[in-house]
Structures are given as C-alpha cells and as structure tokens.
Amino acid sequence: MIVTEEKPLEEIMSFLSGHKKILIAGCDGCDQPPRGLREAKSLALLIEMASKLKGEEVETTYTTVIKQCDDKIAHSTLSPVMEGVDAVVSLSCGIGVQVLSDVLEDAPVFPGQNTMFMGSEEREMGTVSERCAACGNCILDQTAGICPIARCSKSLLNGPCGGSQDGKCEVDKELDCAWQLIHDRLKALGRLDQMDEIMPINDWSTSTHGGTRRTPKEMMFMDRPRRD
Template sequence: MIVASPKPIEEVINTVKDCKKLLILGCNECVTVCEAGGKKEVGILASALRMYFAKQGQQILIEERTLERQCDHEYLEEIRDIADTYDAILSLACGVGVQFTAEKYLSTVVLPGVNTCFLGATEERGLWTERCQACGSCVLASTGGICPVSRCAKRVLNGPCGGSTKGKCEISKEVDCAWQLIVDRLTALGKMDEYEQIAPLKDWSTDRAGGPRKVAKEDVQS
C-alpha cells in the first residue's frame, strides 16, 4: 500500500488559516490502514483545528467527510454538490488523491494534509516500512524476493557494498542491509550460485527517469 504520515499540525494550520469554511476529506484505503488519513484521523485533525482556531478567536467552519477512495472518479463524484461550497478541501489522502480531487474540482483549493512516504507494508501495529519504489521493472526474481532498489540506500544491484556491518547498513544501525537479507535468503534457498551472476545495467526508463508513467489495459478500456 501507499504509506503516508500526517503533516505537522503547525504546517496544516498555516495552510488553512485563511479559510472560513473547510472540508477535511479522508480516504478509506491505504491512508486508513496506515492511520494517517482515514475517518478516525479526519476526526482527530478536525477537533484539533477547531480547538486551535477557537482559542485564537477565529471563526472557521470545519466539516468532515471520508470517501471510499480519492483515486477513483466514482467516489470523488460523491462530493460534486458540495465541493465548491468550501474555501478549501484539506485532503488526507496520498498525493494521488490530493491531485485527483484537485483535477476534478477546479474552483476549490485542495491542500495536502499528509506527506506521502513510500510503498510499504505494516510491519507491526504503528510501524510501516518500505518495500517498493515502483521502478517499473521488477528484479525480485533474481534477488531472493528482497528488493535492492527500495531497500538498499545506494540501490546497489550487485551488493553488498563495503559499508555492510553486522547485517546493518552504513547509514544507520537501525537499517537492515538489504544485501545481507538477500544473501541469507539465497543461502536458505540453496541458490547462492545465482549470486555470482552480474546484474546488468538497469533500464531506468520505466522508473521516474522516464517521465510520468502510464499503464493501459486496452481490453478493459471502453
């Protein structure tokens, strides 16, 4: 899923402070799972902002809404009738949801309430970690199912580098060395002979380097 984290409240206050009427718009997908922008977080943020502005003696009407998804026309249509009644919509969806909402409601300011961080998994309650950078050309078949592009600080395709120490990355003792994990896994699978095959130069044109990307599945397009 897409993992996000709430923006600092001071930053949010600064972006919404000139509004008279604000809609905080949550999303019921990834950001709900990572507890950054679901119905619960919409409620908490709305309360915090109401308290702040009340204390400042500032009149601001803050309403709450959470859609099934903000990255889908169908669900975004649900606020068609009300969108332009607000000075701004503070979207707690990922960057995709914020932009899709903005594209749909051109006359309303749409602001981000979270920082979109990475594609990751729930490691344990309250802890999400990165697993994928959407490079567009998956190498997991040759790396024991562990991704060096997203999990190695230098995205080394023929690792580990010389900074790997006791299973940890040179950047921090808190970060696992992806290549230690790869070697351990290849060893467990009896596939260390594959380790000595040199990974070729990667085609990054399917990554961010190639410009904005698109996936089209023609057989289902109308």
C-alpha cells in the same frame, strides 16, 4: 500500501489562513496508517479548536472517500458536500490531493499529509517500511524476493557494498542490509550461485526517470496492450 505521515497542525493551519468553511476528506484506500472518517473528524476538531484559540471563526465538515485516487469516486463522493466549502484538506497520499484538485474546481485542495513510500506493515515491530520503489521493472525473481532497489540505501544490484556489517547498513545501524537479507535467503533456498551473476546496468526509463508514467487502465486482469 502507501505510507503517509500527517503534517504538523501548524503547517496545515498556515494553508488554511483566511478560509472560512473547510472540508476534511479522509481516504479509505491504501493509506497507512489509515486516514478514514475518524482521522478526518479528529483533524476537523483540531482545526476548529486551533482557529478559535486564535480568535478566528472557522466551520469544518468532514467525510471520507473510498479511494481518493479514483476521480469518479472522489467526484461523486465530494461534490454533494462542497456547498459553501472554500478549502479542502486531503488526508490521502499525494495522488489523492491531485485527483481532488482535478475534480473539485471551486476550492483549493491542500495536503494534510506527507507521502512517504510504498511499504509493508510490520505489526509486531510497530513499523512500516519501504518495500517497493515502483521502478517498473521487477527483478525480485533474481533477488530472493527482496528488493535491493527499494531496500538497499544505494540501490546496488550486485551485492553489498563494503559498509555492510553484522547484517546492518552503513547508513543506519537499525537498518537491515538488503543484500545480507538477499544473501541469507538465497543461501536458505540453496541458490547462492545467483549472487555470482553480474546484474547488468539497469534501464531506469521505466522508473521515474522516463517522464510521467502512465499506462492504459485495464478493466480486467491482463486486458491491456502489453508494454514493449
């Protein structure tokens, strides 16, 4: 899921200065931690309290959208509650903010959050961590199901750099060295020879380096023109 973190209230308040009726839109999609109805209501309360303490009269409303990244769903959910609203705060990822900006013509849409990465939830550890860099060219078949592009600090493709020590990354002692994980997993699977193969220079054009990425929307599984 897409991992986000809330912006400090002060920053959100700075966007909203001068606005009188504010809609807070949660997102029930893949935000992690979840930012649904409860979070929208909490932020609405905080904005109202903070405004009043500053001597400003602000009205807030709140709702949540099943998924803000779908323009049709976002539009049909939000347009009926936009009466008098002069600013929207989106509690979605950066995608939701942009979709709302597209579909809500009359009010500016502000981000309530910073979008961090795509990651997994480790409930026992109480952490969420990056798992996928959306590079558009999956190599997990060669790396024992552990992605070095997302999880190695240098996105190395041919094994750990010299800074790998005791299974940890040189960048952060708390961080697992992705290549140590790959090594251990391949060893457990009896496929360590896979590490001897030189992975060729990568084609990053499928990643963010090829310009804004887009692909035909498929309505059915595999029902789309294949990429070359």
